[in-house]
Amino acid sequence: MSIDKSQIRNAATVIVLRDRHENPQILMGQRGAKAAFMPNKFVFPGGAVDPDDAKVPLCGPLTETCATRLCEDSVPDLAHALSVAAIRELWEETGLILGRPGQWSGDIPDDWRTFAATGHLPDATGLQFVFRALTPPGRPRRFDARFFLADADRIANDLDDFDAACDELSHLQWVPLARARSFDMPFITEVVLAEVEARARETTPPTSVPFFKNNDEESLFLRLRGYPMPN
Structure with missing residues (x-):
């Protein structure tokens, strides 16, 4: 049985890492109890790509390394929309x-x-593509999520001011990386945390990116290495 791609939405998630060299912390929030997807769980900011995201210009693009890895096993022109969606979801x-x-x-x-x-233009220069995961079959919603790591030094405003946030995530907080696993979070978030821990002090994009690919036949743990898609 093949995947019905019309039921799977492309999505972008952002892991903001603060004080990465001394006391690494990550920004997390809790989804509402009535949320259709992962209720009550602590997650990173993120969500589905909107049609308009492809039209929004960036003042700084993704690095070539990240863009080529995003294009592997994917639509070739999706990298821009994913990076724009990541910035939008973080803001919202x-x-x-x-x-x-x-x-x-x-x-x-x-x-x-x-x-x-706010007087700012979106900038994807500091986004590092570090993980990709496809929601398993049988869930109420399915996403093909790309996880981006961003250094908090790239944030243009006050890191502790969440007044402009919508109400989709509550209890927004900077969580010490060493304590993050004590929170109630989805399985895939725990898997991504392991990758973040391994890359906490790395400032360059990874040479290959883990891809947790769940389709209707099997679950595969692959590595994206930036190979161009066949014509």
């Missing part, structure tokens, strides 16, 4: 700005108006 769910000062030109999509009003 935490109020943190991954961007540089600048003025927008042309039409601004509705979902980006509050971000643009």
Whole structure:
């Protein structure tokens, strides 16, 4: 049985890492009790790619290394939309700005108006693609999620000010990396944490990226190495 890709949404998740060299901390929040997907669990900020994300310009693009790994076993032109979605979701769910000062030109999509009003342009330069996971069959919602690691030094505003966040995540907090596993989190988040711990002091993108691929026949743990897709 093949995967019905129409039922799987592309998604982007951001792991913001603070004080990575001395006392590493990651930003997490708790999903609501009535959420259809992973209720009550502590997660990283993230969500599905919106159609307008592909149209939003970046003042700084992903590194070539990350872009080529995102394109493996994927739609070739999806890397831009994924990086834009990561920045948008981080802003919506935490109020943190991954961007540089600048003025927008042309039409601004509705979902980006509050971000643009801060006087910043989205910047993907500091995003590192570190993990990919496909939600297993049988779940109420399925996502093909790409996980990005971002150094907190890239955030343009106050790291402790979540006043602009929406209400999708509660109890937003900086969690010491050494204590993160004590929180109630999804299995895949625990797996990603292991990768974050291994890369906590690395400042360059990984040469290969783990891919937890769950389809209707089997679960595979693959490595994305940035091979170009066949024509």
